[in-house]
Structures are given as structure tokens and as C-alpha cells.
Amino acid sequence: MKQTILAAALLLAVTGGAQAQQSGTMSFFVTSAGSGKGADLGGLEGADRHCQQLASAAGASGKTWRAYLSTQAMGGQPAVNARDRIGKGPWTNAKGEVVAKSVEDLHGPSNNLTKQTALTEKGAVVNGGGDQPNTHDILTGSQPDGTAFAGAQDMTCGNWTKSGTDGAAMLGHHDRRGLDDSPPAKSWNSSHASRGGCSQDALKGTGGAGLFYCFAAN
Numbered sequence: 001m002k003q004t005i006l007a008a009a010l011l012l013a014v015t016g017g018a019q020a021q022q023s024g025t026m027s028f029f030v031t032s033a034g035s036g037k038g039a040d041l042g043g044l045e046g047a048d049r050h051c052q053q054l055a056s057a058a059g060a061s062g063k064t065w066r067a068y069l070s071t072q073a074m075g076g077q078p079a080v081n082a083r084d085r086i087g088k089g090p091w092t093n094a095k096g097e098v099v100a101k102s103v104e105d106l107h108g109p110s111n112n113l114t115k116q117t118a119l120t121e122k123g124a125v126v127n128g129g130g131d132q133p134n135t136h137d138i139l140t141g142s143q144p145d146g147t148a149f150a151g152a153q154d155m156t157c158g159n160w161t162k163s164g165t166d167g168a169a170m171l172g173h174h175d176r177r178g179l180d181d182s183p184p185a186k187s188w189n190s191s192h193a194s195r196g197g198c199s200q201d202a203l204k205g206t207g208g209a210g211l212f213y214c215f216a217a218n
Contacts, residue, residue, distance in 0.1 A: 026060045027216035028091035028099050030138065030174055032120035034210025039139060039157035039169045039198040041212070044069060044080065047160060051214035058094070058121040060216075068189070068213035070141040070148035071159040082189070083107060083146025087217035094123035107146050113188045115175035118213075126211065128175030137171040137194070137208025144190045157198035165197035171208060189213075 041047040047067035070082040089102040100106035128136040141156035149155040157169040172189035196202035
């Protein structure tokens with residue numbers, strides 16, 4: 001009996017240590033939860049804070065975490081490109097798998113960002129096309145190259161401050177699939193805009209949950 005307990009304790013210590021080590025090297029994840037207020041993330045500052053809190057809870061503190069979100073020129077403030085916020089890479093997920101080697105690789109055709117690698121900070125797979133519920137819509141507000149949209153059309157839900165029926169946000173598909181998990185492949189960061197506004201219900205209606213990507217910028 002004592003030997004069994006000792007063996008179980010040893011196994012727990014080993015697996016716990018491995019999980020802690022993986023969390024320590026993690027530099028990319030999909031948020032396991034959104035703000036709960038649709039696309040109102042409290043602006044970039046609030047989104048970054050959410051990334052930092054989730055990462056810290058998962059044992060990946062000590063890094064500067066940034067949300068992969070663009071903002072548009074508004075109210076005298078210049079646009080911000082998501083690609084300029086996230087450091088130089090490389091980035092690894094909670095299991096230590098490299099998802100991209102650099103900013104150029106991330107926005108190129110050979111990145112390793114898929115349903116199997118775009119994990120949460122807890123190392124969990126995020127539901128995609130064909131799953132119930134489907135939550136593959138990821139907030140980005142970005143064009144395929146990671147830059148912000150020009151013009152007056154709202155593609156960032158008021159720079160991540162709206163949660164009502166007005167506005168829209170560009171969304172990516174973390175699984176690169178359509179609603180039924182079939183080809184053609186979709187963009188991980190720029191698949192389509194949200195429909196019906198920026199509320200939590202509107203995001204759910206188009207296949208999302210208000211989730212977004214977080215990258216360690218250092």
C-alpha cells in the first residue's frame with residue numbers, strides 16, 4: 001500500500017514538473033475564455049492584461065504578453081498593427097510545439113498554426129468547425145498580413161470597446177476550416193467579419209466565443 005502511494009506521488013511530481021516546464025517555455029496561446037462582454041476587451045490595454053492574467057495563472061509569468069489585435073486610426077490616434085505588437089518569435093504552445101519561427105513565418109504559408117497546435121494556455125484544444133459548440137472565430141481585427149484596416153468601416157468593434165449590436169470585428173479561424181470542418185482552408189487571422197454586432201451573442205452566432213491570440217513579446 002505504501003509503495004503504491006509512493007509511486008503515485010512520484011508520478012504526480014514528475015508530470016507536474018513537466019507541465020510546469022512546458023508552461024515556462026510557452027510563448028503563444030489562444031485564450032481559454034474571453035472577456036464575457038463580446039468584443040469589448042477594454043481596448044488593447046485590457047486585452048493585454050487578460051493575456052497576462054491567464055498566462056500567470058498557467059505558470060507562464062515573467063513574460064510580457066500581448067494580444068494579437070489591430071486597432072484602426074480613430075479619434076486622432078494612429079492605427080496599430082497586430083504584427084508589430086508581438087515580438088520577433090519564435091513562439092511555442094503549451095506543449096512546447098513551435099507554431100511560428102518569426103513574424104514573417106507566422107504570416108506566411110508555412111506556419112504551424114492549426115487546430116492541434118493553437119492550444120489554450122492550459123494546453124487544451126479549442127473547438128473548431130464540426131464541434132459543438134464551434135468556437136473557432138478568433139478576434140483579430142487584422143488583414144492577412146497582420147496589419148490594421150484603413151478606412152472608416154469598423155473592423156475592430158470600436159478598437160475593442162463595443163459590445164452591442166453595432167460595429168463588427170475581423171475574425172480568424174484557428175482551425176483554418178469552415179463551419180463543417182471541410183475545405184477550403186480559411187485564414188487563421190482574417191477569415192470574415194462578425195455579423196450582428198459585437199455582443200457575446202453576436203460572436204457566438206458566427207461561431208466564436210470572444211477568444212483571441214496571445215503572444216509573448218519578449
